[in-house]
Amino acid sequence: MPDLFSTFSFPSSFRWQDIADILIVSFIVYRIIILIRGTRAVQMLAGALVIALLYFLSTALDLLALQLLLRSLLSSILLITVIIFQDDIRRALTEMGKTPFLKSSNIAADDLTQIISAVVSLSRRRIGALIIIERETGLQEYVETGFIIDSKLLQELLVAIFLTKSPLHDGAVVIKKGKIHSAACVLPLSKNLSIDKRYGMRHRAALGLSEMTDAVILAVSEETQEISVVRGGVITPMRDEEKLETVLKDIFLVREKKAPLWQRWIKKKRP
Numbered sequence: 001m002p003d004l005f006s007t008f009s010f011p012s013s014f015r016w017q018d019i020a021d022i023l024i025v026s027f028i029v030y031r032i033i034i035l036i037r038g039t040r041a042v043q044m045l046a047g048a049l050v051i052a053l054l055y056f057l058s059t060a061l062d063l064l065a066l067q068l069l070l071r072s073l074l075s076s077i078l079l080i081t082v083i084i085f086q087d088d089i090r091r092a093l094t095e096m097g098k099t100p101f102l103k104s105s106n107i108a109a110d111d112l113t114q115i116i117s118a119v120v121s122l123s124r125r126r127i128g129a130l131i132i133i134e135r136e137t138g139l140q141e142y143v144e145t146g147f148i149i150d151s152k153l154l155q156e157l158l159v160a161i162f163l164t165k166s167p168l169h170d171g172a173v174v175i176k177k178g179k180i181h182s183a184a185c186v187l188p189l190s191k192n193l194s195i196d197k198r199y200g201m202r203h204r205a206a207l208g209l210s211e212m213t214d215a216v217i218l219a220v221s222e223e224t225q226e227i228s229v230v231r232g233g234v235i236t237p238m239r240d241e242e243k244l245e246t247v248l249k250d251i252f253l254v255r256e257k258k259a260p261l262w263q264r265w266i267k268k269k270r271p
């Protein structure tokens with residue numbers, strides 16, 4: 001039986017680079033586990049491990065036909081993985097490319113108020129709507145499917161776009177940098193099979209975009225009047241206007257940081 005571990009040898013002395021190397025690899029493996037946890041990638045990884053194990057066994061036991069079959073399967077596994085997980089890989093790379101320095105406060109409080117008022121008004125009138133608030137991930141490929149508006153963010157205009165008689169009511173509105181950037185945009189539908197059956201195409205489209213980007217999407221149901229905040233592959237129905245306001249402010253407005261204790265103490269001492 002060939003020595004399977006003969007290729008691995010431990011260095012006689014440990015260098016600081018080895019420690020850094022181990023830490024970096026551990027961090028990458030940890031991030032990959034976090035990213036794939038709870039997804040179908042876990043089952044696929046388990047399947048690939050079983051194939052790899054069988055391959056090692058077939059090599060050890062000299063089972064030539066099985067070895068040949070498994071080798072050809074293992075050599076194309078990278079390609080198969082990329083094809084099956086193209087959406088997940090895209091999401092993971094987007095996630096990695098995000099800079100921790102760019103805060104999500106890319107929308108002013110007044111603009112948020114306009115959006116909330118519009119969404120509440122649309123819901124009261126039983127008008128379906130889909131409003132996307134762009135964040136760090138660019139949405140150009142979806143914007144190109146619609147019409148550029150590039151206008152001031154006003155609740156009246158938002159409501160008017162979604163009126164059934166409006167030529168732009170079908171599809172989604174994109175809010176970008178505090179402006180109504182485009183309308184009638186077509187979004188990718190989610191392939192999630194476990195989505196609640198009561199949701200139709202509008203919500204599937206919102207979910208699809210949220211799975212691929214960091215955008216925050218507001219969906220108003222024409223049927224139930226329910227307002228939902230969709231992001232990160234999750235649809236969260238809003239109980240009432242207050243809840244909607246709290247959730248959106250939490251996402252977009254950076255709360256004022258409390259001053260450190262010593263600063264507050266100095267302030268207090270001052271006359």
Ligand SMILES: Nc1ncnc2c1ncn2[C@@H]1O[C@H](COP(=O)(O)OP(=O)(O)OP(=O)(O)O)[C@@H](O)[C@H]1O
Nearest residue numbers: 128170171186187199200201202203205221222223
């Ligand atoms: N891929 C898509 N991209 C953007 N908007 C879409 C897409 N698919 C459907 N829509 C919008 O959703 C509307 C249809 O919604 P549908 O009734 O199927 O969804 P729903 O989730 O059940 O919403 P509602 O509760 O309002 O009925 C379309 O008129 C269109 O405006």
